[in-house]
Every structure is written in structure tokens, then in C-alpha cells.
Amino acid sequence: xxxxxxxxxxxxxxxxxxxxxxxxxxxxxxxxxxxxxxxxxxxxxxxxxxxxxxxxxxxxxxxxxxxxxxxxxxxxxxxxxxxxxxxxxxxxxxxxxxxxxxxxxxxxxxxxxxxxxxxxxxxxxxxxxxxxxxxxxxxxxxxxxxxxxxxxxxxxxxxxxxxxxxxxxxxxxxxxxxxxxxxxxxxxxxxxxxxxxxxxxxxxxxxxxxxxxxxxxxxxxxxxxxxxxxxxxxxxxxxxxxxxxxxxxxxxxxxxxxxxxxxxxxxxxxxxxxxxxxxxxxxxxxxxxxxxxxxxxxxxxxxxxxxxxxxxxxxxxxxxxxxxxxxxxxxxxxxxxxxxxxxxxxxxxxxxxxxxxxxxxxxxxxxxxxxxxxxxxxxxxxxxxxxxxxxxxxxxxxxxxxxxxxxxxxxxxxxxxxxxxxxxxxxxxxxxxxxxxxxxxxxxxxxxxxxxxxxxxxxxxxxxxxxxxxxxxxxxxxxxxxxxxxxxxxxxxxxxxxxxxxxxxxxxxx
Numbered sequence: 001x002x003x004x005x006x007x008x009x010x011x012x013x014x015x016x017x018x019x020x021x022x023x024x025x026x027x028x029x030x031x032x033x034x035x036x037x038x039x040x041x042x043x044x045x046x047x048x049x050x051x052x053x054x055x056x057x058x059x060x061x062x063x064x065x066x067x068x069x070x071x072x073x074x075x076x077x078x079x080x081x082x083x084x085x086x087x088x089x090x091x092x093x094x095x096x097x098x099x100x101x102x103x104x105x106x107x108x109x110x111x112x113x114x115x116x117x118x119x120x121x122x123x124x125x126x127x128x129x130x131x132x133x134x135x136x137x138x139x140x141x142x143x144x145x146x147x148x149x150x151x152x153x154x155x156x157x158x159x160x161x162x163x164x165x166x167x168x169x170x171x172x173x174x175x176x177x178x179x180x181x182x183x184x185x186x187x188x189x190x191x192x193x194x195x196x197x198x199x200x201x202x203x204x205x206x207x208x209x210x211x212x213x214x215x216x217x218x219x220x221x222x223x224x225x226x227x228x229x230x231x232x233x234x235x236x237x238x239x240x241x242x243x244x245x246x247x248x249x250x251x252x253x254x255x256x257x258x259x260x261x262x263x264x265x266x267x268x269x270x271x272x273x274x275x276x277x278x279x280x281x282x283x284x285x286x287x288x289x290x291x292x293x294x295x296x297x298x299x300x301x302x303x304x305x306x307x308x309x310x311x312x313x314x315x316x317x318x319x320x321x322x323x324x325x326x327x328x329x330x331x332x333x334x335x336x337x338x339x340x341x342x343x344x345x346x347x348x349x350x351x352x353x354x355x356x357x358x359x360x361x362x363x364x365x366x367x368x369x370x371x372x373x374x375x376x377x378x379x380x381x382x383x384x385x386x387x388x389x390x391x392x393x394x395x396x397x398x399x400x401x402x403x404x405x406x407x408x409x410x411x412x413x414x415x416x417x418x419x420x421x422x423x424x425x426x427x428x429x430x431x432x433x434x435x436x437x438x439x440x441x442x443x444x445x446x447x448x449x450x451x452x453x454x455x456x457x458x459x460x461x462x463x464x465x466x467x468x469x470x471x472x473x474x475x476x477x478x479x480x481x482x483x484x485x486x487x488x489x490x491x492x493x494x495x496x497x498x499x500x501x502x503x504x505x506x507x508x509x510x
Contacts, residue, residue, distance in 0.1 A: 031054075031055070031056075032054075032055050032102070033052045033053065033054055033055065034052070034053055034054075034055055034058065034098060034102070034112075034113060035050055035051070035052055035053075035110075035111070035112035035113070036050070036051060036053055036063075036112055036113045036114075036115050037049075037050045037051075037112050037113070037114050037115070038063075038067050038070070038115055038117050039114050039115065039116055039117070040116070040117065040118070041085055041116035041117060041118040042118065042361070042362040042363075042364075042427070043361075043362075043364070047067060047070070047071065047117060048067065048070030048071060049070070050112045051066065051070070053066070055098070055099060055102065058095045058098055058099075059095050060084055060092075060093060060094075060095075063082070063084055063093070063115070063117075064079070064081065064082045064084075065079070067082055067117060068080060068082075080119045080120070081119070081120045082117050082118065082119055082120065083117065083118050083120050084115055084116070084117050085115070085116040085117070085118075087113045087114055087115050087116065088101055088113075092469075093115060098113070118410070120450070120451075120452075124450055124452065125448040125449060125450045125452065125453060125493035126493075126510040127453055127465045127467075127474040127475050127510065128455065128465055128475065128477065128495070128496045128508035128509055128510055129475050129477075129508075129509075129510055130508065130509060130510075131477070131479045131506050131507070131508055132172065132495075132507050132508065132509040133169070133172025133505075133506070133507040134172075134479065134504050134505070134506050134507075135167060135172055135173065135174065135504065135505045135506075135507070136503065136504050136505075137165060137174045137177070137505070138157065138159040138160075138161050138163070138165065138499075138503045138504075138505070139159070139161035139503065140159050140160030140161040140184075140503060141159065141160045141485065141499075141500060141501045141503060142157050142158070142159050142160075142485065142486060142499025142500055142503065142504075142505060143158050143159060143160060143184060143185065143186055143485055143486060143499075144157065144158035144185065144186060144187055144188045144486050145157050145158075145188070145486040145487065145488045145497050145498065145499050145505075146188050146189060146190055146488055147190075147488050147489075147490040147491060147495070147497060148190055148194055148211070149190055149192055149193075149194050149329055149330040149331060149333050149491055150194040150333050150491075151490070151491075151492055151494075152169055152490030152491070152492050152493075152494040152495040153168065153169050153170050154166055154167065154168065154169065154175070154211070155167045155169055155488070155490075155495075155497040155505070155507070156188045156190065156197055157188065157486075157497075157499050157505055158184075158185030158186060158187060158188045158199055158201075159184070159185055159499075159503075160184045160185075162179075162181045162182060162183060162184065162185065162201070162203075163177055163178060163179050163181065163185065164178040164181075164185045164188055164197070164199045164209070165177050165178065165505075166178070166197070166211065166214055167497075167505055167507075169490075169495055169497070169507050172507060175214065176209075176213075176214025177214070178197075178199065178207070178209050178214060178216070180207050180216055180220065181199065181201040181203050181205070181207060181220075182201075182203040183201045183202030183203035183204075183227065184201060184202040184227075185199050185200070185201050186200055186201060186202060186227060186228060186229060187199065187200035187228055187229065187230055187231045188200075188231070189231035189232060189233055189246065190211065190233075190329075191211075191233050191244055191246070191260070192233055192235065192236040192328065192329065192330065192331030192332075192352070193236060193244070193331060193332075193348070194211060194333070195210075195211055195212075195244075196208055196209065196210065196211055196217065196244065196260060197209045197211045198231050198233070198246055198248075198260075199231075200227075200228025200229070200230070200231050200248055201227065201228060202227040202228075203220075203227070204222070204224045204225060204226060204227055204228070204250070204252075205220035205221060205222055205224070205228070206220070206221040206224075206228055206231070206248050206258065207219075207220050207221065208221070208260055208263075217260075218263055221248075221258055221263060221265075223256050223265050223268070224248065224250040224252050224254065224256065225250075225252040226250055226251035226252035226275075227250065227251050228248050228249070228250050229249050229250060229251060229275065229276060229277055229278070230248070230249040230276070230277065230278045230279045231246060231247070231248050231249075231279070232246060232247050232279050232280050232281040232287075233245075233246040233247075233281060234246060234247075234281050234301070235281060235282075235283050235328045235331070235352065235356065236331035236332060236348065236349065236352040237283070237331075237349050237352040237353035237356055238283070238285055238301075239349075241345055242261065243259060243260075243261060244259075244260040244261065245257055245258060245259055245260060245266060246258055246260060246281070247279050247281055247287055247301075248279070249276035249277070249278060249279035249289055250275075250276060251275040251276070253270070253272045253273065253274060253275065253276060253291070253293075254268050254269060254270050254272070254276065255268070255269040255272075255276055255279055255287065255289050255299070256268050256269070257269070257287075257301065257304070266304075267304035269287070269289070269297075269299050269304060269306075271297060271306055271309075272289065272291040272293050272295070272297065273291075273293040274291045274292035274293035274294075274316070275291065275292040276289050276290070276291045276292075277290050277291060277292060277316065277317060277318055277319065278290040278317075278318070278319050278320050280320060280321070280322050280325070281301065281328070282322055282324070282328075282367050283322075283324050283327075283328055283356045283360070283367060284367060284384065285300065285301050285302055286298050286299065286300065286301065286307060286367075286383070286384075287299040287300075287301050288320055288322070288369055288383070290317035290318070290319065290320045290371055291316075291317060292316040292317070294311070294313045294314065294315060294316065294317060294373075295309050295310065295311055295313075295317070296309075296310040296313075296317055296320060296369070296371050296381075297309050297310070298310065298383050307383075308383055308387050309387070310371070310379075310381060310383065310387055310389070312371075312379045312389050312392070313371065313373040313375050313377070313379065314373075314375040314377075315373050315374035315375035316373060316374040317371050317372070317373045318372050318373060318374060318399065318400065318401055318402075319371070319372045319400075319401065319402050319403050320369060320370065320371045320372070320403070321369070321370050321403045321404045321405050321412070322367055322368070322369055322405065323359070323360070323363060323367055323368040323369075323405045323409040323426060324356060324359045324360060324367050324405075324409070325404070325405055326359070326405070326406075326407040326447075326449065326491070327352075327355045327356050327358075327359040327407075328356065329491070330355075330491045331348070331352045331355075332348040332349075332351040332352040332355070333491065334351070334355065335449060335491055335492040335493065336449075359408075359409055360409075362408070362409050362410060362426075362427070363382075363409060363426075363427070366382050366384055366385065367382075367383075367384065368380065368381065368382055368390075368405075368409070368426060369381040369382075369383055370393075370403050370405065370412050370426075370429075371403070372400035372401070372402065372403040372414055373399075373400060374399040374400075376394070376396045376397065376398060376399060376400060376416075377392055377393060377394050377396070377400070378392075378393040378396075378400055378403060378412075378414055378424075378429075379391070379392055379393065379429075380393060380412070380424075380426075380428075380429035390428065390429060391428055391429025391430070392429075393412075393414075393424055393429045393431070395422055395431055395434070396414065396416040396418050396420065396422065397416070397418040397420075398416055398417035398418040398441075399416065399417045400414050400415070400416045400417075401415055401416060401417060401441070401442070401443055401444070402414070402415040402442075402443065402444045402445060403415070404445060404446060404447060405426060405447075406426070406447040406451035406468070407447055407448075407449050407450065407451050408451045409426055410425070410426055410427075410451060411423055411424065411425065411426055411432070411447070411451060411468060412424040412425075412426050412429070413445050413447065413454050414445075415442035415443060415444055415445045415456055416441070416442060417441040417442075418441075419436075419438045419439060419440060419441060419442065419458070419460075420434050420435065420436060420438070420442065421434070421435040421438070421442055421445055421454070421456045421466070422434050422435070423435065423454075423468065423471065432471070433471035434471075435454070435456070435464075435466050435471060435473075437464050437466075437473050437476070438456065438458040438460050438462070438464060439458075439460045440458050440459030440460035440461075440483075441458065441459045442456050442457070442458045442459075443457050443458065443459065443483075443484065443485050443486070444456070444457045444485070444486055444487050445457070445487070446487050446488055446489040446496070447468075447489065448489050448493055449489065449490075449491055449492065449493045450493060451468065452467070452468055452469065453465055453466065453467065453468060453474060454466045454468055455477075455487055455489055455496050455508075456487070457484035457485065457486065457487035457498055457500070458483075458484060459483045459484075461478065461480045461481065461482060461483065461484065461500075462476060462477060462478050462479075462480070462484070463477035463479075463480075463484060463487060463496070463498055463508070464476055464477065465477065465496075477508060479506055480498070480500055480502050480504070480506060481502035481504070482500055482501035482502040483500050483501045484498050484499070484500035484501075485499065485500045485501065486498065486499050486500070494509065494510075495507055495508060495509055496508040
């Protein structure tokens with residue numbers, strides 16, 4: 001029998017009423033000052049001089065105004081949003097921590113505190129909250145999605161019905177159906193200048209399409225003897241004028257570099273002893289390939305020679321990501337601030353190079369690599385410095401299927417078959433938090449361009465948008481009728497595109 005609590009007595013009611021009448025005094029802040037020095041969270045460089053700040057004014061909002069003033073951004077329209085970190089330990093800065101340190105004597109007004117800070121993206125992406133279009137057309141499961149690097153108005157998808165499609169996201173209608181493959185289309189990739197789309201299929205061929213007209217650029221590119229698993233274009237700032245190239249990875253253990261204009265194989269990179277699951281073309285002229293032979297190989301794209309073999313994983317390497325993926329994908333298209341596109345090829349190349357250099361600044365000009373494997377682990381690498389991993393990242397209980405860097409190169413997100421998404425620090429591979437909410441394996445995840453949000457796609461038929469800073473669910477996005485295999489967040493932050501086993505492409509907006 002359940003025990004029922006007795007009702008409160010008259011005395012308890014009277015005491016409760018007296019407590020409710022007494023006003024709660026606000027906490028008294030200790031008087032005094034704290035000397036502080038702002039420092040760049042990535043480089044450790046001083047940001048302005050040492051300043052004296054009253055303890056009562058040590059809020060993040062006040063610190064942001066102060067730092068902008070010290071750096072000469074006194075005009076409110078020019079102020080950058082800054083994120084401040086705890087100078088006394090892990091996590092974000094909080095006024096309470098500093099006050100507590102003053103009270104227990106670990107901080108004094110004589111010694112200045114070094115407060116790490118980092119400028120955040122100026123534009124803010126809003127969490128997607130609704131499905132603005134559910135577009136049917138594909139006859140089988142959708143296996144790959146990718147937004148155009150120029151805007152969120154065009155989305156490409158590859159499907160098991162042997163076609164790829166380009167969708168008009170403004171109207172929610174199909175723009176072009178790309179027919180020609182005779183097998184499932186497993187990979188789609190836009191050229192960084194938005195002019196061409198490459199598709200890779202189980203029919204062992206790659207096809208190129210005019211992205212604007214939706215017409216094939218010649219016939220199939222033949223050379224691989226098994227199906228195509230991954231495609232990656234040469235970064236725009238490395239491209240020879242009039243000679244765009246891209247790399248394709250295949251189950252036949254090889255990577256091929258293609259000239260998109262002459263349609264010939266420039267070179268075939270051989271050396272893997274298993275299916276090549278993922279290929280990425282880096283911004284320094286290196287090509288990175290992950291394979292089921294448990295290795296990651298680094299190739300010189302100019303000479304076609306092997307530079308490094310990275311050995312650490314104990315099982316298939318499923319996926320890899322570069323810290324510069326976002327700027328390499330978008331080339332000279334800048335979706336924040338000045339959005340105009342440079343007119344000349346030289347100006348476009350300079351813009352692409354400038355964006356790449358800015359993206360590598362947090363890591364001291366180095367391109368970082370993270371690899372995900374069936375051995376339930378990930379590894380963080382700096383291949384230009386060492387063939388030994390920077391960090392072994394453990395925590396997933398099952399295979400890690402997908403991994404991605406945030407646009408600013410500060411965070412790494414991983415999606416696993418243990419139903420979890422995990423966040424890690426990109427500088428040292430340290431674990432930050434687990435995003436729990438999915439009830440099925442998570443296939444893919446994608447950061448918003450401002451790195452504040454993350455969207456994940458799962459076997460449980462839902463997408464979920466997460467607030468990266470708090471690690472909490474921002475939006476639950478049901479709507480798909482079956483497993484969601486692929487998801488992408490547009491480079492301008494306006495839309496998310498997803499596809500899966502229900503054959504419908506869904507476009508999500510705020």
C-alpha cells in the first residue's frame with residue numbers, strides 16, 4: 001500500500017507564509033579590484049594592456065565591451081562578440097569563480113589574472129526549427145547530400161535509384177535530374193567555384209555535371225575497377241588556371257586524381273591494402289586517404305608520392321576530417337561581412353588563400369586531421385609535424401561512423417553507432433561532452449557555419465539540433481519516415497538538408 005503524506009500542520013503553514021513575506025537580499029559582492037590581462041586562447045598573445053577592473057564589473061558582457069575598447073573597436077557597430085574562458089581551470093569564465101577565489105585567497109588584486117578569450121563568428125546562425133519542404137522524386141534511399149558552396153539555394157543529392165539530383169531550395173522543387181549512372185550514387189561533391197558537380201557510383205565510374213544547367217560534361221570517367229566511395233576537389237587557391245582537379249577514392253584500394261577538363265587520370269595513388277573509405281584534398285597540396293587496411297596515408301598531390309603512413313587504429317578507418325574543411329569547401333565564397341565575389345581569377349585565388357590562412361591561424365598555421373574508426377576510437381593528428389597522433393580520443397562504446405571539425409577549427413564532433421554524438425577540443429583532442437538524445441545509431445553530423453550549433457542524423461528517423469556551448473538539445477526535428485543517412489548544413493547557415501531511407505529530401509529552416 002502506498003504511504004500518503006499527512007497535510008501540513010498550522011505551524012508549518014505559518015512558517016511557510018513568514019518565509020514568503022521576507023524579501024531575499026541580493027548577494028553582496030566584495031569590494032575591490034582585480035588586475036586582468038586578456039590573452040588569445042589559441043596563441044597566448046596579450047590582447048591589450050593589463051587593466052584594473054572592479055570585482056562587481058567582472059561579467060562576460062562588461063569584459064567584451066572592455067576588450068573591444070582596448071582593441072580600438074569602441075563603436076558599437078564594430079564590436080566583435082568574444083568568448084572568455086576560466087583563468088583558474090576548465091570551462092567558460094564566470095564572475096562567481098573569481099569572487100570565490102578572492103574570498104578563499106587563491107586570487108588577489110596584486111597579481112593579474114590571464115583571461116583567455118576568442119573572437120566568435122560575427123554572424124549568428126539560428127537553429128533550424130521546422131521543415132520548410134519535403135520533396136519527393138528519388139525512387140530509392142538518399143545516400144549523400146551536399147549544399148552548393150555559394151548559397152543554400154541549391155542542394156545536390158545522390159541516391160540508390162542510380163540518379164543524382166539538384167534541388168531548388170527556395171521553391172522546394174527539383175531543378176535537375178542527373179541521369180547516366182548504372183549503380184547507386186554514393187558520393188556527390190561540388191567544385192569550390194560552384195561550377196561543377198562530381199558524382200561517384202557503384203558502377204565504378206565518376207561523372208561530371210554542369211551545376212547550373214544540369215547537363216553532363218562528357219561521358220563517365222573510367223579507371224576504377226570497383227565502386228567509388230568518396231570524392232574531394234582540389235582547393236581553389238592551389239588550382240592551376242583552367243585546370244580544376246579532383247580526387248576519387250574507391251573500393252579497388254586506389255585513389256585517382258582526375259583533370260576535370262581533359263577528363264584524364266593525372267595519376268593513380270596505390271599502396272592501400274583495403275577499401276579506401278574517405279579522401280580529402282588538403283590546403284597545403286597533400287591528399288589524405290583513410291582505408292579499411294587500418295591506415296591513413298598522406299600523399300603529395302603534385303608528385304603522386306607517399307609522404308606518410310599514419311598507423312594507430314586497430315580496425316577499419318571509416319572517416320576523416322580536416323580542420324580546414326569548411327574554407328576549402330567554400331573557396332572564395334565568404335558568407336559573413338563582405339559577400340561580394342571577386343571578379344578576376346587572381347582575386348578569387350587571393351581571397352581563397354586568405355580565408356585558408358585565417359582558418360589555420362588558431363593551430364599556428366597547421367592543418368589538423370582527425371580520423372574515426374570501427375575500433376571505437378578517434379585520433380587527432382598534425383601530419384606536417386609528426387606521424388605520431390596528438391591524442392587518442394576514446395569514449396564511444398561502438399563504431400565511430402562520422403567526424404567533423406567546426407568551421408572555426410576549435411571543436412570536433414563525432415557520430416557513433418552507440419546512439420551518441422560527442423564533442424572534443426580540436427587543439428588537444430580532450431573530451432568536452434556527450435550529446436544524448438538519439439535512440440538509434442547516429443550516421444552523420446554537421447556544424448553550423450558559425451560553429452555554435454550542430455545537427456545530427458540518426459537511424460531513429462530524427463534530426464536533432466544541439467547547442468554546442470551548453471551541450472543541450474536546441475531542437476528536435478522529427479519528420480522523416482525512416483532512417484536518416486545524410487545531412488548537410490548550408491555554408492551561409494540558412495538551411496539544413498537531409499535525406500534517408502524514406503526517399504524524401506527535407507529542407508529545414510529557422
